[in-house]
Amino acid sequence: MVFHRMLTVLFFSCLALTIAYLYKQNYPPMSAPIADPGMASRHAIVVGSGLAGLSAASQLISRNIPVRLLERGAKPGGNSIKASSGINGAPTTYQPVAEPLDAFYNDTTRSAGHAMSSFTAQREKLIETLTKNSAAGVEWLVQEKGVDLSRVAQLGGHSYARTHRGAGQAPPGFAIVSALLKQLKESPLFDLRTSCTVTKVLQDGAHVTGVAYAREDGKQEELHGPVIFASGGFGGDAEGLLAKYRPDLAGYPSTNDPRPGTQPLLTAIGAQLIDMDQVQVHPTGFVDPANAATPLKFLGAEVLRGEGGILLLNGKRFVDELDTREKVSNAITTTTPSSESPKQWTVQVVLDEGTYQAAKSHIDFYLFKGLMKKSTIAELGPQALESITQYAKVVAGEATDEFHRTTFANWTLKNPTPESVVYVGVVTPVVHFTMGGVLINVKSEVLGEDEKPIKGLWGAGEVTGGVHGGNRLGGSSLLECVVFGRIAGDQCADYLAGGK
Template structure:
């Protein structure tokens, strides 16, 4: 069967790829990064699902209708009902699919801001976005080796244009790899993410929300709206492009407070009971309100710095996150209320009064900030605490390409643009003015599967017609480019050879290689030269630079499976540590 081209190797693209394979279609996945996964790997709170087995096991009553109402309310009635019905109606099935097909642990469930029921699923360890995305990524890369005639992956490859025939049907893409422009045939699914890090010359962020231009962002530098731009150039319609979500809780690094890219503080931190306090030690908002509301209250209150604090109980509930943030120097642990008060520069009695007021509100359900859901009513100074400084950050773009409920991209007149589909953050109209926490991963999985289903059906119905028309078009393009038309070949890291043992180095020798242009780290006794890998790291350069010249074993093992190094960076291993 002919191929479908997927542009973007994040969770939406991966979910589309696996769905296409289930439907019998072939897949060519193109990603501009060297290490796929996109911003999906950074999602820290979990994935929403209504009516799941996990909820049933926890005695939680929920339904697609309740989830629909919560989403509609969060969207400020600006999202399209048909798209919300797809998102919420297929949410339970999406969680089940991840558990059944990829054997994922999604046994914990919590309530995030704007949700009337606990429905955000995660497992016991690691960031759920990373776990969910890597499970799909590794499976697809394995398939690119075992069935290369059906799965092809191109990395470090940038799609620059959609190819259309005379009727306006999208029949393929042009792309650049290693400086060479080539083309590939097939209907196209765009899964390229958003534009919340679009600081380029033709920035969509500057065009639609210039007042947000100077804010820091949680997005990787790849989030520059590439899919939006090539689709709009091909005649696609956009919707809600001015709807950009500013997340209230970006983590401020005390060592680099003005950094443009911030690490996100998982909304789950507030979901398990974390409190937001201003520089006077006072609450100023319902911590579980919608993201845009909390952000607005931070700006309105204006008493900086804003700190997120967790007591011993809430810290234990989300222990892995706290440990990770502490390891990165983004969060501090205090062993007493007195030590916490000293951090604030306030008398302990001030924090005691804040805690006492909160405890009373939790017991009586009469909170002056109208909070309805409380995880704990026993905040005392005689406890341990985790604390981090927060700042609002650019996070998610609700606007994007206009799609219908089948994932087809619409043209300016409202009709589908034949041969073009979209899923994930590149698609607009799903979340309206504000996205609920936990619905980014959900949107990727649900609409990735929807787009995969629709593209497979389209391919089956049009395979002969599309192929003949596309062949002529691509031949013409190739002639203009001075190149032969080609179908991409795989460049997956799945078949990587085991790392060589190389030489041996003392830890003092490793410590000398601690600069961006010469960086070594140690993981499980292996010495890695990660200088060339640094730009490809999905968590950003800073995550590696933090451990330059040091042993990164504990942090690495918290986040990664041991097979990550031989699979994705075998050439980085240069030897072992000797004592």
């Protein structure tokens, strides 16, 4: 009897243990530690919703890979949405003059300058990848994403017209970002999480296995899977990375959102940095009279000077306004700033009626935003009248320009008087673009200090460095987002397909 009871207890104990074991096998608790989190999911993680992140996400989804896109901002689009000149591509059918295959490559290495003497082989490969894939990048946006890029302009440093934008009113950054986002949102594989700030890259041995991020409510969460970093530059990190790598630019305002750079998240897991001291300063960011102290400035397009406008400091011209961005900026920043926080100067950009008509669409927008105003020379003071009178003489060929400016485009004001109408805005040099970042290879893999790829991690866009060297050509940043973003998406899809 006792023996029979013992057998029964033993039988039910074994049964309970077996059920518990089977249950655990089939339904692991959510919090159970996963042996290898990087391999437990089939989705990819993209950090940043600018053009680089959206290009990577689009490529992944075209390969049927679900994407979790984490974006720090409340709205997607990053700085990419502000891009105003266009995207480079060559050779394309939209270019007015067909160019030889290597012209874009040569322009890019020339523009990169002295930087080409270090990491030469890596840079050459990156630039070759950028330029050789440029036409395909433009075609991808046109054919597959439906973006109009039929207008082509020639920007400074380019030997051919190859910067593409649309024929309509929408600026190219806005048009491209909107088209990609719209298509992505139609896919059930796309999961966009805004107001989520990535705070850490997770690793398991040599592999990146995911990220930790903070939600808007402060809650910390983790996501597991391979990671593409497309988190942008550090131009808006005035007191952080900028102060560290370019102390002379600490506290400068920027055309980029004020936010900490993300490169430290990647160096924390061994990523290598390159060109962190290579920073592009643009001479004309608008100082908004309604909010002069904001560190975020609106870009005053080059066209203002290109169409004939001049710059005045204390009522006087001081530079050839059409010199390089660097030289015009230096001519300003070697004088005493009008404010230390943010560090800015009070320079007036002045246009006459002829210049206004030539750049009407831009200026009407600036007038609407309150960044420029219609005024008279009297309001600018007697010194300005003297300077503008002298400039009018130079334009008329009655005097030579002490600053050696040779083109005046559409300036038509011949005999300035105090009542003459002018269009005026206050501008200051602004940090515009950071050439440096994490070093990648032609597969967009982020490289470690040993120059070997960090497994499970890719980088694309302004967060990376190396491709522009000491100077980025206008239009090549949107291009790098598309080219290296798509490569990163493809490589990440292969990685997942390979069971990693």
